[in-house]
Amino acid sequence: MDPLRLTLAAARARLQRGELSPPDLVEAVLVRAESVQRKFHAFLWLDPDRARAEARKVAQQSPSGPLCGIPVTLKDLIAEEGAPFTCGSARRSGVRADRDAEVTRRLREAGVVFVGRAHLHEFAYGVTNENPHFGPARNPWDPECSPGGSSGGSAVAVATGCVLASLGTDTGGSVRVPAALCGVVGLKPTYGLVPREGVFPLAPSLDHVGPLGRTVEDVALVLEVLAGAPGRYTADLGSGIGGLRIGVPGGAFWELAAEGVLERFEEAVRLLERQGARRVDVDFPWEAASAAATAILMVEASWVHLEGLREDPMAFGPDVRERLLVGLAIPAERYVRALSLRRTLARRAWDLFRGGLDVLATPTTPILAPRLGQTTTKLRGQERDTRALLTRFTNPFNLLGLPAVSVPCGLVEGLPVGLQLVGRPGHEATVLAAGSAFERARGPFPTPRV
């Protein structure tokens, strides 16, 4: 059995029919995980015997939960009782969680088997997953490239068949960016839908917990457990998108996108149109929204880590330390302005949806996976900051709290490109149905050679 060829939904069906047992499935993914770990470093911790013991335990549960026997890994800032809880920081080496986060508890109750702890950017504060304490996670499509972050290990683990789903966190794009760069599906739900209790914060006003999986259906199945809503997100997945109004940003939005990415995006929109969707041009102050997200994130992250900075600023990696120090010096007026602007922009976004828009579409990232260590990217003749570019299309939706999914939509130079679909608040089902319709029209997405 090749776990790379198995979706969560297919594995679930085989497990429920008794054609596959949780111990057999977990054994298959552990074989994969141990070989992938050497090359791509998806995990910060891997304890095969613990996973085997959990698999034997869930195999005996009766009645079994909706995700019984499904191997899942959690980003190592989501508490899992008895497991390491480093948050990607050396200063937390040796820390183990004394209880489950609420999302962990819900998944455990649903019968999942936890496999290892997924790699991440230090304290989730970065989008490249280059971690000075533990080394980088690597992109399964090209190990010299970043897998994206901060939930990079989660995306690598899913893309390489080490697990069938993962949980990440997303404050500026940290689920969707690695999902796009690794060629898997990642969802940031509506702000507040999924509980954050037991999840180490980065910027509480923008933090979201979300699933990554190989298909939209896989992500929807996990979301149903996280949100405690059986059937809500899978019921409409097979429906068509005839008449769906899809908004596409215009104007200056595209000045920051690479040409290859734009070509794949336009092809994706045309594919949606051929399924009956209607394209609508949308005007919105994206630059202001992205700036407001940046201000809120930087100030709140510095507040979250102020005690750590006071204890020992040098215990942080250089990139994270720099951002935390800068956050301390952003004037309070900028932060308050950003919070006020957030409400203004939320009202404008609401007006867009009330005006008839169903879904908004953008590329997930304006550029392809950068090479490890690449701090700037040349775009249309100008060198730009790679980290800021990677979140430019995702962080407005953290600011606005809207549900957004990234679905693989093609390859450029052998690297995946993501299509981001954004919906009105609480309408994850619409976003996922649109993503699923796109997947069907697109056909199977290739897997990396690992």
Next chain:
Amino acid sequence: MREEDLPCQLRSCVESLGVPLPREVDLPTNLLRAVLERLRALDTVPVEAEEPLPLLWTETGPWTPSV
């Protein structure tokens, strides 16, 4: 904030909040400059007398507490 004041301003913020940064560590002045420049975009949209309150969504749009 004036350009020439940035290093001093950054050092002052860090120290006044009790962060013991060794003197030999370079302060990320260039990053602060780039971030403040980017935050100018906040001024491109008029804020409609909004209070800086948390954002929560409801079925009827952005949630606004009674003020």
